[in-house]
Amino acid sequence: MSTDREAVVWTRLRGQPKRMGRLYVTDQECRFTYDDDYLQLSQPGLGLVYAPEFYGSSTISRQRREPFDLFPPIQSLIPPRQRDNFQRNLALKYLQLKQDRKFTQTDIASFDTDWEILMISGHGGIGHLDVFADDETAEHWYGHALPHELKEISDDLSFSLKQFMTWFEEDIDVFIRTVGPTPSVGGAIPKLLLSIPESGWDGRIGLPTRKKTPGVVDIVLKFEQTTRYPGIIELEMLALEMHREAGFEVPRYWPCFFKGMPAIAIERFDRDHNNTPLCSETLYSILASGIRLNNHYDYRYDLIAQAIDLSPVEFVSDTIEAKKYLFKRLLMAMLTGNGDLHLENLSVTCCNGVKAFSKIYDPAPMRAYAQHDMLSVMPFGEYGEMPDGYEETITLKDAVMRFAKSCGLTKTETADIIEQLILKTQDFSARVSELKTVPDENKRRLIEKTQAVRKKLQQQW
Ligand SMILES: Nc1ncnc2c1ncn2[C@@H]1O[C@H](COP(=O)(O)OP(=O)(O)OP(=O)(O)O)[C@@H](O)[C@H]1O
Numbered sequence: 001m002s003t004d005r006e007a008v009v010w011t012r013l014r015g016q017p018k019r020m021g022r023l024y025v026t027d028q029e030c031r032f033t034y035d036d037d038y039l040q041l042s043q044p045g046l047g048l049v050y051a052p053e054f055y056g057s058s059t060i061s062r063q064r065r066e067p068f069d070l071f072p073p074i075q076s077l078i079p080p081r082q083r084d085n086f087q088r089n090l091a092l093k094y095l096q097l098k099q100d101r102k103f104t105q106t107d108i109a110s111f112d113t114d115w116e117i118l119m120i121s122g123h124g125g126i127g128h129l130d131v132f133a134d135d136e137t138a139e140h141w142y143g144h145a146l147p148h149e150l151k152e153i154s155d156d157l158s159f160s161l162k163q164f165m166t167w168f169e170e171d172i173d174v175f176i177r178t179v180g181p182t183p184s185v186g187g188a189i190p191k192l193l194l195s196i197p198e199s200g201w202d203g204r205i206g207l208p209t210r211k212k213t214p215g216v217v218d219i220v221l222k223f224e225q226t227t228r229y230p231g232i233i234e235l236e237m238l239a240l241e242m243h244r245e246a247g248f249e250v251p252r253y254w255p256c257f258f259k260g261m262p263a264i265a266i267e268r269f270d271r272d273h274n275n276t277p278l279c280s281e282t283l284y285s286i287l288a289s290g291i292r293l294n295n296h297y298d299y300r301y302d303l304i305a306q307a308i309d310l311s312p313v314e315f316v317s318d319t320i321e322a323k324k325y326l327f328k329r330l331l332m333a334m335l336t337g338n339g340d341l342h343l344e345n346l347s348v349t350c351c352n353g354v355k356a357f358s359k360i361y362d363p364a365p366m367r368a369y370a371q372h373d374m375l376s377v378m379p380f381g382e383y384g385e386m387p388d389g390y391e392e393t394i395t396l397k398d399a400v401m402r403f404a405k406s407c408g409l410t411k412t413e414t415a416d417i418i419e420q421l422i423l424k425t426q427d428f429s430a431r432v433s434e435l436k437t438v439p440d441e442n443k444r445r446l447i448e449k450t451q452a453v454r455k456k457l458q459q460q461w
């Protein structure tokens, strides 16, 4: 037995809260209908695939099928059903407190629970979609935010998040009461959405903004889980810096301590200088809206390049530039020891009608950690495979050249990019050696693996 469910989707694109449409979920499918008023505005909608221009006022329907009960852009507002997911645990704890009940094992991984989480944390998160149970809740949420206030972490927040983070629980009640329901952020690393002074981190924090708030900038605060990933904050900063030096757009960021825990505050790329959401969507959400994907690495880089050209839905405006970007990103990831450039670590933002890959996020050199030590989470250029007509497996260098071809690059362009990025990353090993908080074993692994990649890429062919 199940009950159909209804919710409303609002957005603050262009500044003012506006209802976008109605969401309806049956036991078989999810359905969404744009409001006529919203269609008049000619604004982006649920996502690049489920865009108003393709559907107008016709109801969009999608079969519920693992892993998506909902439209991918909406599903991505719900933290995944992993037991150790920080955001999901936070939301569950909040529900427990609010409803004075216990969740059983079956509850925790059920769609009913997903839905409850969506109702409390499906607004004010990453991106431009705000989901609410009904219009009244939405209007109240937008209209009754407490005046924005920046507080010193040490004085007013009387909870020890540090203990909470080192798994778990004792102070969570206080945390929830202090911070309230937190908007959802995906991914494996514990993080909070907050706001800080426009001039940068100075130890004061506020809740994420809900309207234009002069002098305040929205950030993602990522914590270091020192036991699992020692030194990851320093590594992520180094990777951000290397990307900046290599010519990529990187948001501002500040290393900091939050109640004694190392953390990094990163400016949100999905908000403009008026704290207004920009339309943004991960590649996972975009692709899964059109084709069947089982998880966020269930694809090939070459197919992304192909989709950029051939997809019936345009998801980047400058396709040539986007394919070149993709090639450079994968190369940079390999040169800086990040094998984790999956579909949720690539996003498209739409700014003044121009769709392009967002600023860099999550470039952490994960190969430093044994459990993530892989060259690449998704295949490219048939590396290590033996395609028809081949007698040997494809080498790294050949695979890179083949992927470059998928990205529309000539041999000369490819050679130039490789040479340039090798040059831009030449002091990577030396800089890794100098890091203070990364254990020697992890440094050694990272240096060894990235040196091996450099060597293979520098080989003549
Ligand atoms: N600066 C940012 N601005 C806006 N959104 C961001 C930013 N950084 C991260 N995000 C969003 O939050 C999600 C999770 O963040 P991030 O990828 O940095 O963390 P993660 O937990 O390390 O992820 P993973 O599971 O890939 O390791 C991203 O997929 C992205 O949608």
Ligand SMILES: [Mg+2]
Binding pocket: 187, 188, 344, 345, 362
């Ligand atoms: Mg990520």
